[in-house]
Amino acid sequence: MSLAQPLDADPAPPAPTFESTDPATGAVVDVFPVHDVAAVGAAVERARTAAARWAALGFDGRRRRLAAYRGHLARRMHELADLVHRENGKPRADALLEITLAVDHLAWAGAHARKVLGPRRVSPGLLAANHAASVEYQPVGVVGVIGPWNYPVFTPMGSIAYALAAGNAVVFKPSEHTPAVGSWLAAAWRAAVPDVADVVQVVTGFGETGAALCRAGVGKLAFTGSAPTGRRVMAACAETLTPVLMELGGKDAMIVDDDADVAAAADAAVWGAMSNAGQTCIGIERVYATERVYDAFVAQVEAQVRDLRPGSDDAAAYGPMTMPTQADVVRRHVADAVAAGGRVLTGGTVDGRYVTPTVLLDVPETSAAVCEETFGPTITITRVRDAEEALERTNANAHGLAGAVFSRSRARAMDLARRMRTGMTSVNSVLTFASVPALPFGGVGESGFGRIHGADGLKEFTRAKAITRQRLPLPVDLMSFRRPAAAADTLARVMGLVHGRHR
Ligand code: NAD
Numbered sequence: 001m002s003l004a005q006p007l008d009a010d011p012a013p014p015a016p017t018f019e020s021t022d023p024a025t026g027a028v029v030d031v032f033p034v035h036d037v038a039a040v041g042a043a044v045e046r047a048r049t050a051a052a053r054w055a056a057l058g059f060d061g062r063r064r065r066l067a068a069y070r071g072h073l074a075r076r077m078h079e080l081a082d083l084v085h086r087e088n089g090k091p092r093a094d095a096l097l098e099i100t101l102a103v104d105h106l107a108w109a110g111a112h113a114r115k116v117l118g119p120r121r122v123s124p125g126l127l128a129a130n131h132a133a134s135v136e137y138q139p140v141g142v143v144g145v146i147g148p149w150n151y152p153v154f155t156p157m158g159s160i161a162y163a164l165a166a167g168n169a170v171v172f173k174p175s176e177h178t179p180a181v182g183s184w185l186a187a188a189w190r191a192a193v194p195d196v197a198d199v200v201q202v203v204t205g206f207g208e209t210g211a212a213l214c215r216a217g218v219g220k221l222a223f224t225g226s227a228p229t230g231r232r233v234m235a236a237c238a239e240t241l242t243p244v245l246m247e248l249g250g251k252d253a254m255i256v257d258d259d260a261d262v263a264a265a266a267d268a269a270v271w272g273a274m275s276n277a278g279q280t281c282i283g284i285e286r287v288y289a290t291e292r293v294y295d296a297f298v299a300q301v302e303a304q305v306r307d308l309r310p311g312s313d314d315a316a317a318y319g320p321m322t323m324p325t326q327a328d329v330v331r332r333h334v335a336d337a338v339a340a341g342g343r344v345l346t347g348g349t350v351d352g353r354y355v356t357p358t359v360l361l362d363v364p365e366t367s368a369a370v371c372e373e374t375f376g377p378t379i380t381i382t383r384v385r386d387a388e389e390a391l392e393r394t395n396a397n398a399h400g401l402a403g404a405v406f407s408r409s410r411a412r413a414m415d416l417a418r419r420m421r422t423g424m425t426s427v428n429s430v431l432t433f434a435s436v437p438a439l440p441f442g443g444v445g446e447s448g449f450g451r452i453h454g455a456d457g458l459k460e461f462t463r464a465k466a467i468t469r470q471r472l473p474l475p476v477d478l479m480s481f482r483r484p485a486a487a488a489d490t491l492a493r494v495m496g497l498v499h500g501r502h503r
């Protein structure tokens with residue numbers, strides 16, 4: 001039998017590809033393969049082999065290599081920011097800010113992994129007093145990361161940095177709208193950490209590529225994106241009982257209390273709502289201002305918004321909507337708000353992919369602009385009786401990602417922050433929690449579950465391992481068929497004396 005190919009055999013069809021484009025100009029940024037089930041499986045297998053070597057390096061070996069990676073990124077921040085600007089559309093300055101934050105998280109994760117995850121002695125308790133007991137947090141192997149396009153560096157890095165520091169390899173599926181940034185991050189790893197280059201792999205494509213990653217037998221799937229896709233990801237992961245982390249959308253509110261610094265609150269609300277063209281999961285989309293400050297707050301917002309201009313030049317406040325469908329959502333929400341009796345204070349117009357800064361007043365709580373994630377440079381401002389009513393309305397939304405409270409009273413603000421049904425709250429600022437690496441990041445309700453960042457974020461990518469070690473044998477071993485017949489009664493008497501007195 002000949003092994004030679006017959007001359008007329010069809011060559012293997014070329015892998016399908018897709019283009020990533022500049023949202024401002026439509027120019028092609030680059031062309032990428034659509035990775036299929038086999039290609040995703042192969043990437044996960046390569047990562048699995050690399051994961052064993054990565055885990056064996058220990059905390060110190062990994063910390064050194066993570067430092068090399070962050071050094072590599074830090075020296076090329078402008079190059080990466082330029083790519084983010086071209087592929088996502090945001091101003092270079094915002095891209096730089098995003099990259100800086102990601103680098104800082106990489107530093108924290110690498111520096112704290114041993115302390116948070118390393119073996120720790122715990123009290124063995126009364127029943128196992130002759131044993132030593134310890135807990136440690138072991139890597140899950142390969143972590144699949146599926147990311148969105150709105151913060152194409154910071155958002156996936158919240159999973160990637162912490163998963164790597166915890167001893168895992170990563171297979172990353174960036175959004176189909178930002179594959180160039182995702183591929184750049186993976187190539188940067190290969191260049192900076194060549195001895196374990198396969199620890200970070202990237203696969204590109206659309207939803208099917210992401211679904212293939214969910215079914216590829218990864219140890220955990222970290223998903224960041226919309227709630228509808230999150231449900232599909234969970235369903236696919238359920239087939240193999242693959243655990244999931246869900247970082248989903250938000251409808252974040254700001255509460256402006258009677259005693260707030262109104263100018264500062266307006267400044268923060270405008271930045272929180274409009275920066276990144278409002279395409280921020282933790283962006284401010286609703287403001288509830290008390291009767292006492294409402295008029296002054298609206299006047300301040302109107303004055304500040306007047307100077308904002310979208311564009312793709314370096315002086316623009318924010319860029320185009322990354323995809324045309326996002327502009328459609330804004331159009332729909334504004335129209336729905338107006339039809340329901342809302343008033344457009346400023347903006348409300350969409351020119352191609354550019355949305356003018358839009359402030360909506362008197363919008364009913366049942367309107368899409370108040371209930372659903374808009375993801376555009378828009379904000380609703382609603383007059384409320386007091387901060388309690390503001391909190392009630394804030395918490396009535398199905399999402400629960402983050403929010404902000406403005407008040408000069410520390411006790412009052414902290415009380416409102418604690419009772420806000422969200423994973424994160426900033427007092428007298430917006431979005432600050434995202435820049436504190438030690439703080440966990442994640443939501444409740446429709447905003448998802450699980451946490452990235454901080455000690456919780458490191459633990460998210462591990463499994464807890466409990467070990468007991470017998471230090472000395474006891475004359476009576478309760479977990480043996482050779483125990484005396486009366487041993488259980490004696491134990492029950494002792495425990496009765498210790499615990500029975502509590503009523
Ligand atoms: P999306 O849900 O459309 O897509 C997210 C990712 O999922 C993409 O990579 C996409 O290719 C992939 N995907 C699509 N279908 C899939 C499937 N069936 N199986 C597996 N993967 C699939 O979200 P988006 O438009 O890219 O991102 C915007 C959303 O992300 C907003 O709702 C925003 O609030 C949210 N977000 C949340 C956070 C957070 O940390 N909570 C951060 C950034 C963005």
